[in-house]
Amino acid sequence: MAVTLKQICEEAGVSKATVSRVLNNHPLVSKETREKVQEVIQRLKFTPNALARNLSLRRTDTIGVLFPWIFNGFFSTLLRGVDSAASELNYHVITSLSHDAGDENAMASRLLKERRIDGLILMAPSLPADQIEELKSIDVPLVVLQREIADPEVNSVSVDNFDGGLKATAHLIERGCRRILAIAGPQGSLDSDRREAGYREALKQADIAFDPDLLIRSNFNKETAFTSFENFRRRFAMPDAIFCFNDEIALGMLKYLKTIGVRVPEDVALIGFDGIEFTEFAELSTLTMPMQEMGRQAVRLLIKQIECKEKRTAEQLLLKGAVVERNSTRRRS
Amino acid sequence: MAVTLKQICEEAGVSKATVSRVLNNHPLVSKETREKVQEVIQRLKFTPNALARNLSLRRTDTIGVLFPWIFNGFFSTLLRGVDSAASELNYHVITSLSHDAGDENAMASRLLKERRIDGLILMAPSLPADQIEELKSIDVPLVVLQREIADPEVNSVSVDNFDGGLKATAHLIERGCRRILAIAGPQGSLDSDRREAGYREALKQADIAFDPDLLIRSNFNKETAFTSFENFRRRFAMPDAIFCFNDEIALGMLKYLKTIGVRVPEDVALIGFDGIEFTEFAELSTLTMPMQEMGRQAVRLLIKQIECKEKRTAEQLLLKGAVVERNSTRRRS
DNA sequence: TCCTTGCTTGGAACCGGTTACACTAGCATA
DNA sequence: TATGCTAGTGTAACCGGTTCCAAGCAAGGA
Known part of the structure; x- marks a missing residue:
């Protein structure tokens, strides 16, 4: 059995209250008593039981x-x-x-x-x-x-999803991209909506008209993103850049684009969102969250x-x- | 204040002991009493305080x-x-x-x-x-x-580090590699030593003589691995394969080899150890631990x-x- | 000298449960 | 009818701390 406060007070010849005061650095304890108690605590290697303490203190x-x-x-x-x-x-x-x-x-x-x-x-x-x-x-x-x-x-x-969407998009625009495909999250995701708002704001600031065809949706995972993207490809030309609303999608796309012979960044620029660690190894640009x-x-x-x-x-x-x-x-x- | 056991027993007109028994499914409670108490517990939305419980039970x-x-x-x-x-x-x-x-x-x-x-x-x-x-x-x-x-x-x-070292090495040998460079961990690391033993065993099973020059050391991180590897390169020809004793080293090497124009796997095969998630994106073979x-x-x-x-x-x-x-x-x- | 004041200290209740033990009632057994 | 057993319940101690309150005691003031 572990050492308890009771043993300390018996050994030191004081009351439980006093030992407790010493433990909590209560000022109203005389110096001699405090030292005596502390000596016993050291000697018996006493550590107060957190459970009992918590129960009393209600925290x-x-x-x-x-x-x-x-x-x-x-x-x-x-x-x-x-x-x-x-x-x-x-x-x-x-x-x-x-x-x-x-x-x-x-x-x-x-x-x-x-x-x-x-x-x-x-x-x-x-x-x-x-x-x-x-x-x-x-x-x-x-x-x-x-x-x-x-x-x-x-x-x-x-x-700040809005700010992030804006920065990521602006980054692509600075690099000379104008047809920027956004692979967003699902309808109704607040995160996705705010990133989208940032994306649009960046376009607006660069005087690029928002093209609804350039915004496709996913469930924030690669599988659904692929489906959407293939759909997009069948109907439209490859964009200048792709802004994926999270890194998982972006990493998936990076791999996928390679398999279909599209070079990154030569043919299309690619940026993710989140800043998960893997992006570093994959050489993927991204908006990192702190x-x-x-x-x-x-x-x-x-x-x-x-x-x-x-x-x-x-x-x-x-x-x-x-x-x-x-x-x-x-x-x- | 949250509902306590005391309030339950007052409300139900029984003792604390009985309520406690109901809570713990103790068999010695009559059906009627049990049901009555349970009804009160439900009605008052009582959840027992884990702290008090823990204190009593000493767990x-x-x-x-x-x-x-x-x-x-x-x-x-x-x-x-x-x-x-x-x-x-x-x-x-x-x-x-x-x-x-x-x-x-x-x-x-x-x-x-x-x-x-x-x-x-x-x-x-x-x-x-x-x-x-x-x-x-x-x-x-x-x-x-x-x-x-x-x-x-x-x-x-x-x-099982020995088994892992053996399997990883054997995998490389199966692929036709014979000069296999091992980038081990530090001297005295039990993990590293066991992997090394596995590495040697695999060589032995394939009748390949162990070459001390083909075992270099690191501190299990890329920086120290690079230093060792550059040292190695200055003195010897590129090996057939590199077995890195963890994935961090392997991922670092993958990137590094690319920058110096060595192709993986065409010029040199590369395998890691651990199976961290990133290896999937990097297309790095590895010994994954469960x-x-x-x-x-x-x-x-x-x-x-x-x-x-x-x-x-x-x-x-x-x-x-x-x-x-x-x-x-x-x-x- | 007596009373007040302030510093120390101890007693005891309390936090919210668990459980050993005692007690009662009801029924079978002798 | 007295006795023993068992099921169901309550009492009270306990887990190991914290803290309110009262009390002891010495110093200072009237």
Whole structure:
């Protein structure tokens, strides 16, 4: 059995209250008592039981991070940001991957209602609004990550999709491309819509008319992107450039274009969105999101909520990404 | 304030003990009582407080997973395996990344001694033996991941490095390569040594004499690998194939060879080790380790230890990897 | 000298569950 | 009818801390 506070107080000849005060650096303890107690603590190698402490204090110093099963490339970088910020602020991190889509709520509310965590960071790009509503109702600190949220009562940290769409497109335009094919996400995806708005804005700023034929859709994965793209090819000439709304699509396209003999960047420039690590190896230009920073900010926002109880208005952070230029958009010489 | 067990028992007109029995499906409760209590639980939306429960039961249903900061490609896949196995067995997962090397112990023992976790999965490829010794002394269930351990008292799950080295080399030999350069890890790395042994065994089986000049060393990263390789090039002719002892080196080499005009696989075949995801995009052949399965097995081993208290002899699982053939070792036609 | 004040300290309740043990009632057995 | 057993339930201690409140005690002021 581990050493407990009781053993310490018996050994030191003081009460539990006093030992507890020493542990928490309470000022109202005389110097001699404090030193005596500390000596015993050292000698018996006492570490207070966090469970008991948490039960008393009604807090766990732990935050939950809920990720979707799929979110591959981001995952580690984001979690890294979360973990580093959390550990700096002396919090622990419970991770949980939702296995089935729709699982999120059950897992989240279980963690929350069982009081295992003080707050939750939720990364669920496809979580429907009503589920968020439900989570909100549990009334525990919550930060939604990587999902621009309309609801002003929900704290969120997200990449500025509009700004990103604009920058990526502008980058292609600067390289001399004018017929820029956008492979967007599904209808109704807020992320996709905002990126599209940025894309259009960049065109407008360059006095290029928006051509609806040059915007095709996917489900943010390569398979659906391929189908759309082949459809496009049958009807139209190859564009100057392709702006894929995420890196998975872009990486898939890169490979695919090679197989059909289209050279990147000589025949067509290609840019992705997200900045997953693989893009570096693939020499793919992309708009990188500051994932680690997003993780850090999410933690900060969450802990701010946890530590000051009075209801504060929610914050919605929008972090800006940046274009990383690699071979796939190198200027044709 | 959340609903507590006390409120349930008052509302249902029974004692705490009875409510607790209902919650835990204890058989000694009459049907009527059980139903009445359950109805109240439903109606008041009661969820028992895990902290209180844990304190009483002296267990947390939580395992810790400690990763090094660097272990990129593996990270998500491994964690995925851990998470899925843990959640199937009704355990939670606390993750922690050690930020500074050497941090591991402090973090691990803090989690363990504070009784926040019931056991620990430690992934620390570079953890010195004496630190493991120290962790062992805390005497809490522990599984070491991805590190062949000499100590028979420590449970571990690891890839079979010998088998992997053998298979990767044999794969190259089958493709007709005979001068096979191995870019190994540092001296004294158990992983590297075992892979090397496999490499040598494969050569021996093919009646190829081992040539010490064809074994160069790195620190398992591209920078040191480059230095060694350039050194090698100045003195010797290009080999038939290169077996890189991890994928990071292999991916770096792939890029590097391209810049110096050496074609893969036409001029030289290239194979990596580990099976990180990027290898797929890079068309790099590699020996993939079953990362997800390793995570799952580690959890299983750990929970087996947690749940049967009598000291059992430690198990050391060695999972075998498999060669995934991609373009970088495609047979020259 | 007596009372007030402030610093230390201890007693005991509390956080929200689990469970060993005691107790009661009902029924079968002797 | 007395006895033993069992099923169902309640009492109270316990897990290991935190903290409110009261009390002891010495110093300072009236």
